[in-house]
Amino acid sequence: MPAVTLIGFSEDAADRLTIDLAADGYEVSRASDPTALSPHATAIFVCGDRERWKRDLCEIRAICPRMISVVVTRLPEHTIWLDALEAGANDYACMPLDRRQLEWLFPRRLPQRESSGRTCSTLAS
Numbered sequence: 001m002p003a004v005t006l007i008g009f010s011e012d013a014a015d016r017l018t019i020d021l022a023a024d025g026y027e028v029s030r031a032s033d034p035t036a037l038s039p040h041a042t043a044i045f046v047c048g049d050r051e052r053w054k055r056d057l058c059e060i061r062a063i064c065p066r067m068i069s070v071v072v073t074r075l076p077e078h079t080i081w082l083d084a085l086e087a088g089a090n091d092y093a094c095m096p097l098d099r100r101q102l103e104w105l106f107p108r109r110l111p112q113r114e115s116s117g118r119t120c121s122t123l124a125s
Helices: 011-023 053-063 078-086 099-105
Strands: 003-007 027-031 043-047 068-073 091-094
Touching: 003 011, 011 027, 011 099, 043 053, 053 068, 068 078, 078 091, 091 099
Parallel strands: 003 027, 003 043, 043 068, 068 091
Antiparallel strands: none
């Protein structure tokens, strides 16, 4: 099962995302910042509604350059979408997520986590 780590979301937003992701078979963990990434994560969602999201994304890219990363916001904003892609995110999404959006963002061909260590260095692009 793919594992997703949520970074920087309010408890309410993280709860909603966890429900959406878990309903589609994802294992979900939460972290307050990129240094606390789950060792099992195959993807990460960064909250784009707070000021430090770009810094978080840069830290993730430095720690795990091949980690699948998505910037998620509550409201669609084309400037954040463009900024997210320019900052190195694989994609941008708005809440609430639905099943079709999750399937589009993360096709079922995602590699499974390895039992021997962090997947951030083993993911294929």
